[in-house]
Amino acid sequence: MAETQYSFSILITTKNRLTDLAFTLNKIKYFLTEDSVECVVFDDGSTDGTYEYVKENFPKVKLHRNAISKGYIFCRNKMLNETKTDYAISLDDDAHFVTEKPLETIQKYFEENANCGLVALRIFWGLEEPVTVLTRENPNQVQGFVGCAHVWRMKAWRDIPHYPEWFVFYGEESFASYQLFKKNWEVHYLPEVLVNHRVNVKSRRNNSDYGIRLRRSLRSGWYLYFLFYPIILIPKKMGYSIWIQLKLKVFKGDFIALKAIILAIFDLVWAIPKIIRDSNRLSSQEYEAYHKIPNTKIYWQPEN
Known part of the structure; x- marks a missing residue:
């Protein structure tokens, strides 16, 4: 058959x-x-x-x-x-x-x-x-x-x-x-x-895996910077990403977030050989063209 x-x-x-x-x-x-x-x-x-x-x-x-x-x-x-x-x-x-x-x-x-x-x-x-x-x-x-x-x-x-x-x-x-x-x-x-x-x-913040999720989310974003972004942009992007986490979470007493940030930085360093192997960097022109495309649609809410 x-x-x-x-x-x-x-x-x-x-x-x-x-x-x-x-x-x-x-x-x-x-x-x-x-x-x-x-x-x-x-x-x-x-x-x-x-x-x-x-x-x-x-x-x-x-x-x-x-x-x-x-x-x-x-x-x-x-x-x-x-x-x-x-x-x-x-x-x-x-x-x-x-x-x-x-x-x-x-x-x-x-x-x-x-x-x-x-x-x-x-x-x-x-x-x-x-x-x-x-x-x-x-x-x-x-x-x-x-x-x-x-x-x-x-x-x-x-x-x-x-x-x-x-x-x-x-x-x-x-x-x-x-x-x-x-x-x-x-x-x-x-x-x-x-x-x-x-x-x-909204309830995810209170889940027991909040710290793990934040750590993985941060490091994956940083992996993407090093894999795809023009090298000249990476320090600024990294600095801004860390500052926002400190400002919105750590400085308001969220010490689980502080631990997640530190561990994510260690993860990034540990992943350097894989980043070198898998990188497929955008040129400056490609980067500009990509960021002219509308952002990813993640959440939809009813209009009424």
């Missing part, structure tokens, strides 16, 4: 978040009845019964598993590198489509925009879906995309280096955005397709 030819792959990485994953899979299960869509779940070393649950309740889902966690970026790279469809939707285990029949809209947009290598979707961050889903925004080119919900034209993915696993978490999307720009691929924001990312952003 010939292998099924899919047009779309929905790729989900998860670890010990069975409740979130189950909610998401139930929200998107109608895709699994379509011959043109495959869904792949990568269980990165869960110990909460994720693998068994998916295998029993969603037999059409293609399931991968790491017995021992190898990291979020490892899983994303493996799934994308093994994808044979034209388009791959990267979806977090705590995100789902609000827009009905989004795939037709996405495919049509790619077909009408040959230079678009990646589509960034409109994302509402909140535990519940927004009361209104209407927007007056129009599609446009943007600098980058958010990891929780975006769509790759697989031809573009295969044209750039894969995500840097040494980033661990945070920053890999910006890494890919710079690489796409260097290869003359564009990232486009498509507000017609809305995704609900079921996260309470």
